[in-house]
Amino acid sequence: MTAPMEEPGGTPLAVREATEDDATGVRRVVTEALLAAGFPPPDEERDQDLVHFGFYRERGRAAWVATTTDGRVVGCAAVDHGEDGQARLRRFAGRGLDALAAEAVAFARGQGYAGIEAVIAPGTDAAREAVEAAGFSAAGAGNELLYRRTL
Numbered sequence: 001m002t003a004p005m006e007e008p009g010g011t012p013l014a015v016r017e018a019t020e021d022d023a024t025g026v027r028r029v030v031t032e033a034l035l036a037a038g039f040p041p042p043d044e045e046r047d048q049d050l051v052h053f054g055f056y057r058e059r060g061r062a063a064w065v066a067t068t069t070d071g072r073v074v075g076c077a078a079v080d081h082g083e084d085g086q087a088r089l090r091r092f093a094g095r096g097l098d099a100l101a102a103e104a105v106a107f108a109r110g111q112g113y114a115g116i117e118a119v120i121a122p123g124t125d126a127a128r129e130a131v132e133a134a135g136f137s138a139a140g141a142g143n144e145l146l147y148r149r150t151l
Helices: 020-036 053-057 097-110 125-133
Strands: 012-017 062-068 073-081 086-094 115-119 146-150
Touching: 012 073, 012 097, 020 053, 020 062, 020 073, 020 086, 053 062, 053 073, 062 097, 073 097, 086 097, 086 125, 097 115, 097 125, 125 146
Parallel strands: 086 115
Antiparallel strands: 012 062, 062 073, 073 086, 115 146
């Protein structure tokens, strides 16, 4: 577990590796973020990783949660296999995004990925700001969705 941190406003949070017990909280945080950005909620068929959270226990994959002092999941991030030796940052939502991004980057580097990429949906400014602060940059001119960082 990483050291406790405070969000602006003084709310203490901790970031740790996610467990099976966190699956419901992760689904809630992801659903809230999608709905707030104007997207449909996760779909059981399309979003199998949220249904079967053990998906992130396989080699090269991992997930983390940000929690309040009472253990409530308020943020999440996950790393999955991408293409061409890249890791993919997924399920990046909620609070504690700077610390969650740092965990994801450190994990991807430790797994030997060449880089890490994230698709940041429109309307999720906090996620975009967090990946930019973690050293990601837009993949190309006019591409406001795909962000990459070389490791």
